[in-house]
Amino acid sequence: MALNTLYDKRKRKDVVEVVYHGIPYAEFDKTGHWSTWSLVRMFEGSLMLSASLSPCTQTVTSHEEDYILLRQHCEISPRYYQDITIQSNFNPRIVFGCQEVGRTSLNFKVKMFNQHTEYVYATNMRKMVNFNKRTKKAVPNNPFYLEQAEGLNGMRPKYSWPPFPDNVPSKVFRKKVFPLHSDTDFMNHVNNSSYIRFCLDCCACAAEAKFYNYFEADFHYPVLEVDIQYLGESFANETLDISTWQSETDICDLYFIITHKHKVIAKTFLRLGLTKLKKITYADSKL
Known part of the structure; x- marks a missing residue:
């Protein structure tokens, strides 16, 4: 596994990437394909592993604060199932950056590639909220970071989460x-x-x-x-x-x-x- 920090000149923002050397046997389901829940768990783990390198995840102001996941949306290409099986030699390269900053929240956009290709096999949007573990309430992000992030929010439209049916x-x-x-x-x-x-x-x-x-x-x-x-x-x-x-x-x-x-x-x-x-x-x- 390798961690790298990169700078995307086209989008003028820092991104972090995590490269894994292969996929563990335990990640595959009964069909011999990479299970959906294991893919999502790897997205989560990549974010945690690279937290020390990403300024996006260094915005808490107290040891009582932490980021918790409120929502995620994952899209998976059909090629994910064609190219990644228990037989294949696939080295996931997961790249993420901060997509949007709210008063108490952060949206991260995560993409998964093979190590040496630019084809996107899966994307994952994650909405995190800064949470006080003692009061169990959302709290504001670091004011200094919020000021720095104003330009980030102006670079792209606000992400629109898909609706869920109102009635069961x-x-x-x-x-x-x-x-x-x-x-x-x-x-x-x-x-x-x-x-x-x-x-x-x-x-x-x-x-x-x-x-x-x-x-x-x-x-x-x-x-x-x-x-x-x-x-x-x-x-x-x-x-x-x-x-x-x-x-x-x-x-x-x-x-x-x-x-x-x-x-x-x-x-x-x-x-x-x-x-x-x-x-x-x-x-x-x-x-």
């Missing part, structure tokens, strides 16, 4: 999940990427129950887009309820509401591809 339909598929300690992060919360895995497990159960139109029980379908809003927190050994339904206008679009004791923890949107992924079998493997 009467007919939904429901599944209970029980997060374990291995689903949590260093703050003892259920990690943000775990919710994506829970939703995909719910997808497989819904398809097996023939709840969705078109999608079959084995559920070997590529995820092309993920949008998830984090509205609460959950912990190990709590019971979460997931409700899912399919868009009436596009069968590729699936929606989810995750609750704990009737309190909404997260809202999730997944857009799937209609062509099943080829399952990489032992006979295909180079091992």
Whole structure:
């Protein structure tokens, strides 16, 4: 793994890149492709690893403050599934920079390339908020940084997050999940990427129950887009309820509401591809 700081002359801003030497075996799902939740976890880890190099992440004013994730939107190219399998030699290069600065928030735009190419395999927009761990409230970013960031906000239009349906339909598929300690992060919360895995497990159960139109029980379908809003927190050994339904206008679009004791923890949107992924079998493997 390597960390580098770069300067993008065209956009006149500092960016940070993280290069990984290969993808661990544990990152692949049952089809032999890089799992969506592992990709999102790598985006998160890249941001944390490069925090010491990026001025965007050095804006807290107290040891009681930290940045927490409020929302993320990930778009994945179909080539992600063609070029990255358990057989391939792929070295992820993840580049990110600060996209937008609010009074208490920061938006980061993250892109993933192969090490020596400029093709974008996935993008991830992440909305972070400066959070006081004692009061559990959002607090302003460092005033000096806010002043420096005024020019950054003027360079690009404000990012528009996709809308989520206002109403939950009467007919939904429901599944209970029980997060374990291995689903949590260093703050003892259920990690943000775990919710994506829970939703995909719910997808497989819904398809097996023939709840969705078109999608079959084995559920070997590529995820092309993920949008998830984090509205609460959950912990190990709590019971979460997931409700899912399919868009009436596009069968590729699936929606989810995750609750704990009737309190909404997260809202999730997944857009799937209609062509099943080829399952990489032992006979295909180079091992």
